[in-house]
Amino acid sequence: MGRRYYCDYCEINFIDDLDARKKHLQSLHHIKLRNLHYESCRDPETILREELLKIPCRRFAQYGTCQFEGNCKYTHYSPEDLCYLRQQVEEMQDKRRKKLEELPEVPSIESWLQCHYEKHKEASDIVTPFWTYHSSLESRNDLPPSLAKFKQEHFVDVNFEEWGK
Numbered sequence: 452m453g454r455r456y457y458c459d460y461c462e463i464n465f466i467d468d469l470d471a472r473k474k475h476l477q478s479l480h481h482i483k484l485r486n487l488h489y490e491s492c493r494d495p496e497t498i499l500r501e502e503l504l505k506i507p508c509r510r511f512a513q514y515g516t517c518q519f520e521g522n523c524k525y526t527h528y529s530p531e532d533l534c535y536l537r538q539q540v541e542e543m544q545d546k547r548r549k550k551l552e553e554l555p556e557v558p559s560i561e562s563w564l565q566c567h568y569e570k571h572k573e574a575s576d577i578v579t580p581f582w583t584y585h586s587s588l589e590s591r592n593d594l595p596p597s598l599a600k601f602k603q604e605h606f607v608d609v610n611f612e613e614w615g616k
């Protein structure tokens with residue numbers, strides 16, 4: 452027996468054949484259910500923007516149903532529904548605006564650089580060595596030159612040889 456394909460949108464099983472799957476995925480029933488599913492995932496702001504551009508569906512207004520449902524090029528929202536959507540969008544925008552107002556004020560680059568410069572200007576008078584040695588290594592005299600303790604005087608008058616000569 453062949454493999455079975457389960458469509459989550461339509462909640463049906465059928466044989467997983469290329470032609471059968473292609474035929475199902477292009478069927479109006481599947482497309483309608485897929486669009487209804489993804490419409491439930493859209494945010495109110497997008498729905499409102501799209502529905503305000505459409506004119507009301509006469510069939511939906513007269514009979515309460517429309518055979519095209521999610522594929523209809525006319526709006527199925529009543530003016531009250533659109534008003535409710537508009538309120539939701541305004542509430543979401545107010546929440547976003549309040550969050551932005553609650554964020555701390557970010558200092559300008561100039562003020563940050565000034566503070567950074569002042570901190571490091573005070574600390575630049577003090578010279579500290581950039582290296583530390585373990586206390587057990589300091590007392591040993593048999594260390595190779597690469598592990599011997601450096602002194603600051605070693606770096607004052609250094610004659611660097613040119614490599615490759």
